[in-house]
Amino acid sequence: MSEIPIIGLNKQYESIRPELDGAIARVLEKGSFILGAEVAAFEREFAEFCGVSNAVGVASGTEALQLALMACGVGENDEVIAPAHTAVATIAAVEATGAHPRLVDIDLARYTLDPDLLQQVATQRTRAIIPVHLYGCPADMRSILEFTGRKNIFVVEDCSQAHGASYENLKVGSLSEIAAFSFYPTKNLGAFGDGGAVVTNDPALAERVRLLRQYGWKEHYISSIKGINSRLDELQAAILRVKLNYLDQWNVRRRKLADLYFELLADTELVLPLQPEDSKHVFHQFVVRHPQRDALRAFLKEQGIQTLIHYPAPVHLQPAYANLGYLIGSFPNTELASREILSLPLYPELNEQQIVLICEKIKAFLKSFR
Ligand SMILES: Cc1ncc(COP(=O)(O)O)c(C=O)c1O
Incomplete structure (x- = not known):
């Protein structure tokens, strides 16, 4: 594999x-x-x-x-x-x-x-x-x-x-x-x-x-x-x-691969990213949300699929920022996001078959979980 x-x-x-x-x-x-x-x-x-x-x-x-x-x-x-x-x-x-x-706090639809x-x-x-x-x-x-x-x-x-x-x-x-x-x-x-x-x-x-x-x-x-x-x-x-000359085409490719994720994950329980009508999203990350995020991540890892969490600990709950004076519960949307978000692989060099495989594995996980 x-x-x-x-x-x-x-x-x-x-x-x-x-x-x-x-x-x-x-x-x-x-x-x-x-x-x-x-x-x-x-x-x-x-x-x-x-x-x-x-x-x-x-x-x-x-x-x-x-x-x-x-x-x-x-x-x-x-x-x-x-x-x-x-x-x-x-x-x-x-x-x-x-x-x-x-x-x-953030708006949970845009994450901004x-x-x-x-x-x-x-x-x-x-x-x-x-x-x-x-x-x-x-x-x-x-x-x-x-x-x-x-x-x-x-x-x-x-x-x-x-x-x-x-x-x-x-x-x-x-x-x-x-x-x-x-x-x-x-x-x-x-x-x-x-x-x-x-x-x-x-x-x-x-x-x-x-x-x-x-x-x-x-x-x-x-x-x-x-x-x-x-x-x-x-x-x-x-x-x-050199790379700036390729940025537009790389972003087009990211959006195309994101479209494939949207298509293949459409009828799952995952919360998919918003593509606001006022904007052109460039999918630096493709971030999905699920209450069993940690189990999903562990399952994908076993299948050889790397994922990341951006970010697992909100800034206001990190030891170095205790000086800001915020407590758990200060920013409910941020805290919910940090518990449930998962960044799936998405970069121009990825191919369609890999996305299909990732989505199959995600669906297998979700099915086993029901
Ligand atoms: C949202 C955001 N702001 C600021 C930075 C800081 O950039 P750098 O790592 O180049 O200092 C990063 C990247 O790490 C980022 O993702």
Whole structure:
């Protein structure tokens, strides 16, 4: 029995190997490794892809969020609203600015921040809201932007799981003042190491991120403001430039494979992902829900099918975040999701037969369980 892994990055490399090897060799032969021509070209190309005027390459998605918040002036004594159901990175980035994270529960259909709850958590100190387009599904941006309206609150999209997704025909990253992307290797657009980007239509915000990512240097060795070191490197930029050319076709493939899951799992008890009519989902993850999730996961593992849980422990219940002061029961939808969600394999290199097999095994499990 051949295993079905949760990700196929080696296969992806094989599929475009000559181009990637060429890009890597080009950087090594040139001998320039930090903030050079590859980064500048990638920033232009990625901005164009997102439909914005500026992209700034940085060292990770976490730091992209941190720098985006810092560029908006977020710091100590400020509060930033974020969903309770997200990668811990979202909250770590808020705390890295010195600001205090205020969490809100999610809408269980989209798995994204529930805008109806914003009014309850916003205070005079709220400076920013981070909608996370989780699993490739855009958050309900219209309601979030209606809420922030004329208030002095920045909206910082976390697009780390949604490269190429769109909402009302606009790409994520272009829907608010400023946005952050991760290029962690497993993302829809992934580097061969860490990487990230901040995108914005506001040239002043972009300029601030450019300064902040390198010690606040306007000119070399002279810090005009206090910054950090968070630079995208030339090797990663060259790799990302190659992969960016394939991102649309990879996302099409993800959606096609997701359609097959929808078709084959339609009449089961699993809760399947929502594809909101206002959005184009890019299925970074295909997340299903079932009360017997752990048993289903163990069964699939025995059958050689790898799955993951994004995420098994909500941020507010993790030991390091006890300081936020939340208890069990604070965010019922997030807590229910963390008990029942399961990410099935979904990536462009997977084939249809593998999806058919996964669905057969799931159905066998569900039948035995009835
Ligand atoms: C939703 C979300 N936000 C932020 C991040 C942080 O990105 P990185 O791992 O590149 O720091 C990730 C990825 O891990 C993520 O999934």
